[in-house]
Amino acid sequence: xxxxxxxxxxxxxxxxxxxxxxxxxxxALAKGHKVNIFLFGNxxxxxxxxxPYSGDRGMNEALTAFMDTFRLSxxxxxxxxxxxxxxxxxxxxxxxxxxxxxxxDGVERGNVGSSxxxxxxxxxxxxxxx
Amino acid sequence: xxxxxxxxxxxxxxxxxxxxGDEDAELLLISDxxxxxxxxxxxxxxxxxxxxxxxEAKALSDRGIDPDSGCEVKEMDEIVDIILxxxxxxxx
Numbered sequence: 001x002x003x004x005x006x007x008x009x010x011x012x013x014x015x016x017x018x019x020x021x022x023x024x025x026x027x028a029l030a031k032g033h034k035v036n037i038f039l040f041g042n043x044x045x046x047x048x049x050x051x052p053y054s055g056d057r058g059m060n061e062a063l064t065a066f067m068d069t070f071r072l073s074x075x076x077x078x079x080x081x082x083x084x085x086x087x088x089x090x091x092x093x094x095x096x097x098x099x100x101x102x103x104x105d106g107v108e109r110g111n112v113g114s115s116x117x118x119x120x121x122x123x124x125x126x127x128x129x130x
Numbered sequence: 131x132x133x134x135x136x137x138x139x140x141x142x143x144x145x146x147x148x149x150x151g152d153e154d155a156e157l158l159l160i161s162d163x164x165x166x167x168x169x170x171x172x173x174x175x176x177x178x179x180x181x182x183x184x185x186e187a188k189a190l191s192d193r194g195i196d197p198d199s200g201c202e203v204k205e206m207d208e209i210v211d212i213i214l215x216x217x218x219x220x221x222x
Binding site for chain 1: 134136161186188206207209210211214216217218220221
């Protein structure tokens, strides 16, 4: 069993990096490997519980279905339930005003100095996607 | 050493040789990077001396791209093995 650490710099919609990282993580876990994901920069926008809007969204079903393909919260929680370790950088959260928002299940508040360092020194392979 | 490219900009590959040094270099095209797997442009990658060039299967399928025969199409479970085999991964 190997350990892979991904430092993810991208959020959900800006490109496909987050989707790629989650699909890669799922495949690695399925093969019996360990996965760490560090949510850094815009990646920290993946860390939080969704806040549903209760009013009229003004989106038809087709648009809603399309935009739902970019929402990754459930997939990230699925990974943590399967053993993936996911930590954020609280400084990048602070800069985005999200530091106090509730985390998805299994996501931990973290930082570069301890969380990412711990991930890196315990990894067989580590790389950045951004 | 495995290089990841997620955009159709072959100019980014000019960094690969210097970063790889004496190590064998492989290239994995992901996301919009798979546009470089098209037959009409794939030949432009030949000057970069990659041992292997891969493209992610889903990214190709999502874009309806039929890759050049020199490009190996890989599913995600195979990509996990490629990443672990290379040990060093650089996102260009």
